[in-house]
Amino acid sequence: MTLLEYIDPSFLDYQEWITVGMALKEEGYTASDWEQWSRRDGQRYHPGECFKKWTTFEGNGITGATITQMAKDHGWETRSNGEDRELGWDDEITDDDYVIVDKNWVEGQEISEPTTWNPVRELTTYLETLFDSSDNVGYVVETWENEDGKHLPKKGNWDRTAGELIQALNKSNGDMGSVLGDYNPEVGAWIRFNPLDGNGVKNDNVSDFKYALVESDEMDLEKQNAIMRELELPIAALVYSGKRSIHAIVKIEAADYSDYRKRVDYLYDVCKKNGLKIDNQNRNPSRLSRMPGVERNGKKQFLIDTDIGKGSWEEWHEWIEAINDDLPDPESLTDFWDDMPDKAPPLIEGMLRQGHKMLMAGPSKAGKSFALIELSIAIAEGRRWLGWNCTKGKVLYVNLELDRPSALHRFKDVYNALDWEPSNLSNIDIWNLRGKSVPMDKLAPKLIRRAAKKDYIAVIIDPIYKVLTGDENSADQMAHFTNQFDKVCTELGSSVIYCHHHSKGVQGGKKSMDRSSGSGVFARDPDALIDLIELEMTDDLLKQQENAAATSIYSKAIEQANYDYFDEHVGIDDQQSVSQMNSHAKKSLPAGTLEKVEAEINQAVKSVRVRSAWRVEGTLREYPKFDAINMWFRYPVHQIDDTGILKDIQPENEQPAWKKNFSKKKSSAEKKKEQNESLEMAYESCTIDGAVTLDSLSEFMGVTPKTVRNRIKNHGGFWITDGEVGRKPDK
Template identity: 55%
Template sequence: MVEQSKFDLIPLLDYIDPGSLDYQTWTDVGMALKEEGYSVSDWDRWSAQDGSRYHPGECEKKWNTFKGTGSPVTGATITQLAKEGGWHSDYDPDDDTQLGWGDSFVAQAPTKGYRLLDSSWLEGTKIEKPKVWHPAEQIIEYLQTLFDPGEIIGFSNNPWAKTSNEGEIEKWLPNEGIYTMTSGEIIDALRRNNGDVGSVMGDPNPEAGAWVRINPLDGKGVKNDNVVDYRYALVESDKGELEKQNEILHRLELPIATLTYSGNKSIHAIVKVNSQNYEQYKQRVDYLFKVMESNGLSVDKQNKNPSRLSRLPGFQRGQEKQFLIDTNIGQDTWEEWEEYIEDLNDNLPDLENMSDLFDDEIKLAPELIHGMLRQGHKLLISGPSKAGKSFALIQLAISIAEGWKWFGFPCEQGKVLYVNLELDARSAKKRFVDIYNTIGRGHENVNNIDVWNLRGKTSPMDKLAPKLIRKAQKIGYMAVIIDPIYKVLTGDENSAHEMANFTNQFDKIATELGCAVIYCHHHSKGSQGGKNSMDRSSGSGVFARDPDAILDLIELPAGEDRYNQLKREAICGVYNKAIKHFNPSYDKVGLDDQFSEKQMVIHLHQAIDSLPQAEQIRAFIDQQKDIVVEQVEHETAWRLEGTLREFAGFKPINAWFKYPVHVLDESLADIELEDSSSSKKKWKQGVQKNNQSRSEKAKQDLEEAFNVISDHGNAVDLNQIANYLEVTKKTVYGRVKKHEGFHVVDGMVKKTNVNDNQK
């Protein structure tokens, strides 16, 4: 027996139709029941509802094979299936585990309202019984309304009796019945036999009535897999007065193909859903059922599967008859009905009159990134590949979590969710660690950051958004960062309509969670210099018009002089750090000296030469110098421009991307961007010319250094030339290799003469 204090799963089974499940899902329910401490009899009683597949003893045999695993199937599986069947509760112990990838956001919408009828004002619509009873005509009209002549249907009029322990019949249940005849064959046979139903469809049981499958079949069975067209859904309720059921079904304008009295407590509405596939069928049936529930019709949750049986008119059922009430009523199609419902209950705010506009102070949403973005608004970062967009987003997540500045803009402190769609979980963590360590201000509030790692597990944005909302709605995030969006992009990015639908998902997240939504996108092809920041994102202009703030990164053509300056600064930094580390008592380095490589070389000699193991220290320093120079060669210069909806524009921000962070540097402000179609060609020509002049200058500099340092043309130490030219040994070695007049032997640079060449 399950513990009394434990959440009881048995009532949830009423919302799960075993006949609608495949074999694996049916097995999962059994495994979940066993895992949660229930008995095989609980599983068996529920499974017996599937009259076409249930076999006594099968559950117990299968139950004994459930041995448990390291990742068991739990009660969460049952709660999820029950939710899909219409169950909902204010208390859901497994709320965070119910976010299956097949969930539909569309199906969730009716939970917010869609109450169009006030049940207290329903008076009921009378059901008119047939004045003359013609069973065959009832059947023919029903089949002609629902099916084409060549479509195979399934029907059952040979039921079995479910009895009580005392042997009394509790109710009649259908068997599989016949599922190999077409609608046209049945109609023709009824007409040939002068309406003799028994000779065509078998003698009926007048106590039980008859049933029919609501969708055409393939003639091989009666399961969901045998359905060939997801055309209809069954709406039925055993609760409430029949007249009121009838009124609700008519007034909601449902696209009903047939409306049938069941001969007992309910009316069966066969509703046109016209789905393209099973997934769409489930979404539309979910939507349909929840609209019904919202308007006072408590529908039978077990009627969701497309192979469901409905009552077939033209048959006696005890003291009553099963008969057609109406055909083809309400809206013509599902799409028209859905639009009709949405128009009546669009969830849009009421019109607001401006008469009190000046009565109270208008309080805007608080700023999240001061001067750039408000909480609840959207931010797009656009840039080309390798611009460091993901690193910038992680740095933004850290800045919000810690309350630091980002690209010079102060951030409010709070919780942030980083949705990682691209990196594996460990790589993502490593990036956060690297950026924190590079910034070097500690990580006191790292607990403000949550990461949702979805690499390999993601789904399109319209499916991801509702799952994200449900997971995050109780946490209180100030920002959700989604990186990168191409992983969840749906539709053609050049289609304004499809991209509007896509970006609407960001609105839903921002509105539902009350947080900022931040994401990045890539540049279009071609030169970007002459474009406005709004026009650089690839694809539809929706990307430029949708966000409240657009930030754009564009690479700057930093010249050789700037890179040389960076190298000098980096080398000076290595020297200064080495002096402080190896000779902390040395205090002769002035502030200006720290930016002069020649002065730092002098200080390095004075501070290091007298130390023990000075030679090894110098080797280590040279190694570090080579490392930082190589790092500088991989640094790139960028300009950040912005278009803001809520704030005044800002001056372009310039920065170097020094892995893994962007470092502001306003000395780059004088660099101009190319803005013409020929800019690329001109730039290439300039580079080629510059490379030629650089090569000639490098040769001249090498000759000058050798002549200055050499004593009567003798060999010169490679290090001496490197120090003179303020470059690395590696650079000197490369220049020597390109110069026919010099060569290197054992670390010494020598002039090459004719005899050397002959050798």
């Protein structure tokens, strides 16, 4: 079954999935083995389907060699031991996980029959140990004979409780037959170890999934007994079957059937790795086990022991995991004091080392995805990202949210907006998984397998909510989630970079590591936390920015068109005044040039209105804290504010709702003007790519398509048909 770890059922078509089932049956595996593997395909897996198909697989000639080849196709490599040799299907491939007992060195532990035979006490002790008095108990004393002359158990009884049976047995004067019915002493009797609902004996009739049966009849009884005890299985009752095996009734304490199956799979896996060849047919929770207190062909079926090993499933499970934690041994500092290991080289200088983790957190509209694309490009080209130098190398961008064409276009748009030559496109790989994403604990091994030989120095996952497992407010569940990033870092030697959203509410008054949504594990786990928070732009500041953009365009145009006039008449003070520069432009520029300049100024002013301002803060584990960085986000890229105009703006802090609303209140006319200007700017920007769509405007403006549709209606100057938007002709 180890080979199947290399074959992901979610990547197989229907016929390939059927082929795996046929090969497993041909090699002597069970339908349960096939179903357990098939459950890894969460989207197509249907409970019970494997068992239905299994009965139709007969003599197809498909062997384990087919699975071996599939495993090779998906990354499994042959091993060598002195010489190159391909492992056969029957070869045992094991690792040391959960191996506690070396069966070759186990000393057998003898089993002794009771010195005083008291059948009623044997059975009542069993019932008192396993059942509550109100639990219905299933048992069988009658048999039927098949064609081979073998006696098999009938369905038996299930309509009496443990309390009723114990009371009747205690009054029977040792005559168990008067309570249960007479059994055939040549074949013995059976009992079901889980309580029933009183309506039948199928798995559906199990009312409480308390126990599982562990049985192995392919080794000495004494060794079976010793291994079960050394494994410290949480055994409620240990029963001698009267023949070749011991029946261990193990505490499972499962919440439901699904949980029961998972725990039994885990239990059987541990037992098999420690030398017990388990009978897989005993997995069912309604399975019959040997009843203590009866005889079988001259031998007694009796209780060997009760309540041994660990006290509960949870205690045993934690013990097994602790023994096999794969943690390194402690090291003495004296061994390395004079020969310290080299630190990992930087990926982002002054921020993040290779093989470490980074989280980018921020609210919606911050352009986090664009920032990560900018980072991907900066690493690929060995350029600067938000002012930090990046090491040049290969990067894998895991796209979980965008459809494939949109993702590819974004990379090209960002390259163009940065005005960088795409000299190292081969350094960027994009793994498009929209609609195919799986939880991170399932994605991590798939990612590692695909990236193992690619030499990526960074893996960027965007966004993580698509692969989030568990409750993001649960510290232990989020610790398990973030541990998957450690696995990727360790196996690939690359950095893992991902983004997460802010919690609801105003963030300005919080520390950077307290702004991320969910458990504090998110912020405290990565080696570098980069946090984005929006800076609120006042009308005065916006007006100042508009004036600066306009005067700059006027100055550049006049200087290029008529340098002598610019040098003689345009003073430094004039260059700070829009009205003065407009007057100079009218005097010095031809009419056609003036019209172009004014159109360029209108575009620049609109651009100022739609861009947003942001502050970058961070918490670093490997480097000193950096000074906050102020930047603009103008679709589709971020640009550092090198003018210092954003330096003194404070992020919005917590204050009463009435005060915030009062300070921000605008007239209806101001709101409509601002919305119209934003729509016009967005339309002009989106026409760069050709036809303008409702979706492209929505993405550019950071609002929903419904909001864009309402603003188009209120504007009056645009039409919209089948999702395409156009400007109405001037009347």
